[in-house]
Amino acid sequence: MPQFEQIEVFQSLIFWSVVSFALLFFLLKKYAFPPILQALEDRENKIRTEIGDAEKLKQEAQELKANLEAELKSTHEKAKTIVQLATSEAKKIQEKTLDETRAKNKQMQNEMEREIEISRNKLMGEVRGFTAALTIASTEKFLKKTMDDADRKRLTEESIEEVIKEMQQRQMN
Amino acid sequence: MENPLHHFELHPLVHLSLMGFDISINEGVVAMWVALAVVFGLFMLVVKNGVRLIPGKLQSVLEMALEFVRDMVEEFIGKEEAPKYFPFIVTLFFFILACNLIGMIPGSYTITSQLVVTGTFAGFIFVMTLFIGFSKHGLKFLSILVPPGVPKVMIPVMIPIEFISMLARPISLAVRLFANMTAGHTILFVLFSLSMSASLMVGWMPFGFTVIINGLELAIAFIQAYIFTILTCVYIGDVIHLH
Numbered sequence: 487m488p489q490f491e492q493i494e495v496f497q498s499l500i501f502w503s504v505v506s507f508a509l510l511f512f513l514l515k516k517y518a519f520p521p522i523l524q525a526l527e528d529r530e531n532k533i534r535t536e537i538g539d540a541e542k543l544k545q546e547a548q549e550l551k552a553n554l555e556a557e558l559k560s561t562h563e564k565a566k567t568i569v570q571l572a573t574s575e576a577k578k579i580q581e582k583t584l585d586e587t588r589a590k591n592k593q594m595q596n597e598m599e600r601e602i603e604i605s606r607n608k609l610m611g612e613v614r615g616f617t618a619a620l621t622i623a624s625t626e627k628f629l630k631k632t633m634d635d636a637d638r639k640r641l642t643e644e645s646i647e648e649v650i651k652e653m654q655q656r657q658m659n
Numbered sequence: 660m661e662n663p664l665h666h667f668e669l670h671p672l673v674h675l676s677l678m679g680f681d682i683s684i685n686e687g688v689v690a691m692w693v694a695l696a697v698v699f700g701l702f703m704l705v706v707k708n709g710v711r712l713i714p715g716k717l718q719s720v721l722e723m724a725l726e727f728v729r730d731m732v733e734e735f736i737g738k739e740e741a742p743k744y745f746p747f748i749v750t751l752f753f754f755i756l757a758c759n760l761i762g763m764i765p766g767s768y769t770i771t772s773q774l775v776v777t778g779t780f781a782g783f784i785f786v787m788t789l790f791i792g793f794s795k796h797g798l799k800f801l802s803i804l805v806p807p808g809v810p811k812v813m814i815p816v817m818i819p820i821e822f823i824s825m826l827a828r829p830i831s832l833a834v835r836l837f838a839n840m841t842a843g844h845t846i847l848f849v850l851f852s853l854s855m856s857a858s859l860m861v862g863w864m865p866f867g868f869t870v871i872i873n874g875l876e877l878a879i880a881f882i883q884a885y886i887f888t889i890l891t892c893v894y895i896g897d898v899i900h901l902h
Contacts, residue, residue: 489772495687499669499688499779501677501682502691506688506692506695513699514698514746514750515750517702522705522706522721525710525712525714528712
């Protein structure tokens with residue numbers, strides 16, 4: 487094999503191998519590796535920093551989300567309470583208005599009843615007077631005699647009672 | 660057919676001597692320089708274009724290769740010691756890879772098919788590991804010859820075995836790369852010679868194999884550079900951590 491037979495090239499190959507490798511090592515170490523390795527380190531640092539920032543932001547976002555959710559929940563509860571309060575208030579107002587209306591109606595009814603009672607009493611008085619006169623006149627004519635005061639009064643009272651009874655019966659019917 | 664090993668012969672192109680030593684420039688030396696220029700040129704192309712935070716294609720490839728080697732160095736040598744040896748290891752990887760790949764170009768020379776070249780690198784690495792071991796641990800470094808957990812009676816037997824095993828490391832490192840490169844190129848030469856000498860009816864078969872073996876050789880160029888580098892890391896890691 488020429489690799490074993492050509493002993494004369496060994497010195498040259500050993501020398502140039504060492505020199506070439508040493509030269510390449512020196513050149514790469516001085517000019518090529520520093521900027522490339524620096525770039526790699528910078529990128530690693532940047533990625534590490536950005537991942538850290540992203541993690542931080544994620545955590546912040548999660549906290550913010552949790553806060554917002556809690557706030558939303560609290561707002562919902564507040565709104566619910568407000569609606570309940572409003573409903574209860576409205577119910578109270580409604581009941582109050584209803585009571586007032588009822589009371590007013592009752593008062594109006596009472597007033598009306600009183601007025602009716604007054605009118606009725608007045609009317610009954612008038613009826614009583616008219617009936618008395620009518621009864622006396624008709625009785626006098628019927629009996630063709632004059633009655634004394636006591637008969638007149640008794641007769642009048644009886645007539646009035648009859649008339650009133652009749653009227654009440656009619657009213658009930 | 661021409662001798663398939665003939666193309667491994669070297670012929671001086673420029674005769675030079677230094678202090679009585681022959682340092683003539685031959686095809687192998689030129690191939691080595693081309694490999695050197697290609698590696699340095701590629702790195703400088705990236706550096707000259709400006710190393711960017713968002714890398715281009717070439718920068719990405721080189722960064723990937725650098726990170727690949729760095730991971731390897733950190734794994735076997737350790738994260739603390741790795742930065743000290745990383746430039747040497749990565750230069751070794753790119754230099755051997757470039758020499759292997761340059762040899763794939765028809766008409767060029769595969770300098771890693773010279774045992775004396777692979778032996779020089781392996782020998783240098785072996786001496787370097789001894790130097791690192793003694794400078795780091797002093798005489799305690801010799802404990803590397805006694806594997807942990809070995810019974811005391813076995814120590815006299817184990818020391819020569821471990822010593823031979825240590826000496827075999829640079830030899831295997833050198834021979835592995837040399838043998839792979841030589842064998843691959845010899846097979847390629849034989850197959851190509853067959854396809855050239857045979858008629859077209861038969862010749863297409865060895866030619867087809869030449870194409871397949873060429874692809875395989877391309878993979879072997881990467882694999883052998885990787886193996887040479889990883890074993891260097893293992894040897895350095897061994898002498899740093901002892902056991």
